[in-house]
Amino acid sequence: MQTPKQSLKESIVNTVVGFFVTLIFSPFIYWCCDMPMKPQQIGLATTLFTLLSIARNFIIRRYFNNNKEQADGKLPEYAESDKG
Numbered sequence: 001m002q003t004p005k006q007s008l009k010e011s012i013v014n015t016v017v018g019f020f021v022t023l024i025f026s027p028f029i030y031w032c033c034d035m036p037m038k039p040q041q042i043g044l045a046t047t048l049f050t051l052l053s054i055a056r057n058f059i060i061r062r063y064f065n066n067n068k069e070q071a072d073g074k075l076p077e078y079a080e081s082d083k084g
Helices: 004-032 039-072 077-082
Strands: none
């Protein structure tokens, strides 16, 4: 089970990798689609999609973690330890 902080960390690492893959391949993809883009435009589009990706990954991860907890009928370990 992941804490929200661990989920965010995983989402960021996953998205940073995606950021560089997208940044490298975007010029070729836009060229194939006959969409001329300046490097600054590619950088901006990649950055905006990256921010959306971090949020999307975090929300999906938390959704599935919460549903698993409800299905198991128990609280996550971090929630129990916070009760002290």
